[in-house]
Amino acid sequence: MALTSAGITSSAASATSRMPSGRQTVCFESMNQLDRRPDLSTKSPVRTECDSRWATRSARLTSTTLPGVTCDPTAILERVVEDRDRPAQRPFGAPDGSRSSGSGAFDRGRSRAYTRRMTRVIAVANQKGGVAKTTTVHALGAALAEQGQRVLVVDLDPQACLTFSFGVDPDALERSLHDVMLGRAKAAEVLVKVGDVHLLPATIDLAGAEVHLLSRTGREFQLKRALGPLVGSYDVVLIDCPPSLGILTINGLTAAGEVLVPLQCETLSNRGVGQLLETIEDVRAYTNPDLRVLGVVATLFDRRTRLAQEVVDSVPERYGLRVLEPPVPKSVKVAEAPAQGRSILEHAPSSKPAQAYRQLARSLLEAR
Ligand SMILES: Nc1ncnc2c1ncn2[C@@H]1O[C@H](COP(=O)(O)OP(=O)(O)O)[C@@H](O)[C@H]1O
Numbered sequence: 001m002a003l004t005s006a007g008i009t010s011s012a013a014s015a016t017s018r019m020p021s022g023r024q025t026v027c028f029e030s031m032n033q034l035d036r037r038p039d040l041s042t043k044s045p046v047r048t049e050c051d052s053r054w055a056t057r058s059a060r061l062t063s064t065t066l067p068g069v070t071c072d073p074t075a076i077l078e079r080v081v082e083d084r085d086r087p088a089q090r091p092f093g094a095p096d097g098s099r100s101s102g103s104g105a106f107d108r109g110r111s112r113a114y115t116r117r118m119t120r121v122i123a124v125a126n127q128k129g130g131v132a133k134t135t136t137v138h139a140l141g142a143a144l145a146e147q148g149q150r151v152l153v154v155d156l157d158p159q160a161c162l163t164f165s166f167g168v169d170p171d172a173l174e175r176s177l178h179d180v181m182l183g184r185a186k187a188a189e190v191l192v193k194v195g196d197v198h199l200l201p202a203t204i205d206l207a208g209a210e211v212h213l214l215s216r217t218g219r220e221f222q223l224k225r226a227l228g229p230l231v232g233s234y235d236v237v238l239i240d241c242p243p244s245l246g247i248l249t250i251n252g253l254t255a256a257g258e259v260l261v262p263l264q265c266e267t268l269s270n271r272g273v274g275q276l277l278e279t280i281e282d283v284r285a286y287t288n289p290d291l292r293v294l295g296v297v298a299t300l301f302d303r304r305t306r307l308a309q310e311v312v313d314s315v316p317e318r319y320g321l322r323v324l325e326p327p328v329p330k331s332v333k334v335a336e337a338p339a340q341g342r343s344i345l346e347h348a349p350s351s352k353p354a355q356a357y358r359q360l361a362r363s364l365l366e367a368r
């Protein structure tokens, strides 16, 4: 189902037409609105107001309805409320079955018995392009959601590859993270819900945000500030950084508590990792003293070459970083997935890369 709101114009139909039937993309204006619509069985004034909003939106959508796409606002509402009230699942690394928790929309109505745990904000960064940052954010997001985590992914790259790989056409978006970064919209107003994962989408406009931010005081904190009201509603927030060490990546590192570094195991001279670590040191010194490097994810790993293993083996000594297990094997299935608007976990659920990302998600949850 493709449901549009403030974020997606009617031409979103072109984006959703690529989606497998039964797939849902829901865009909603504000997480807070979800809180104001909890009771679907009574006719409160709030519900009436929301019903009429959704009805208007639904009417707009009928003209863009696609085969296999439903635009029933009540069903969407029920689904969102269902999501919110989903019983907590036992997460990995939580022997008592406690679930990480925040203070946002998903949490109301949960039993007080659940232990509150901080949201983890993880930036996936490496200024080298093509090392599988975007692939890793998408696949890990899907794997974490599969494992019962409430996941938000943030597309901080003006190339909007993450947005596209979720099956959302960046050209069809009226508003995106760009507007959020410039303070023209709240993060909750541009959220897109794709399956179980929430996405803060990017458009090419985000490239302009770099220039705008340069003249602003506190420019490094723009993303952190924007995510502030939202993060408590999630267990994990994954930020897909652009392939540079510019102000957008600094914003990603400033907003994050942890960094994950995808590393393509094809050359021993990964000079870029050293530069990234220097940038992380700067971020620690000026904007985010608690930033922690979780480690390296070995990507596009080809077991047939000795070099790949040598690169992995050299990482701890060379950079003082640990390599999370397992490496993600190179596979054409991974390269096929973005064009389908799916993660590798949906595209080829039992493939080796899908299994590797599931295992990595478990390692991540254990590595606190
Ligand atoms: N494990 C893999 N096997 C094969 N291709 C991969 C794998 N991981 C990523 N790719 C492909 O490599 C290219 C670059 O990946 P991407 O995630 O966009 O990198 P980045 O975000 O670092 O620029 C994409 O075409 C992607 O589909």
Ligand SMILES: [Mg+2]
Binding pocket: 133, 134, 135, 157, 161, 162, 240, 241
């Ligand atoms: Mg990318």
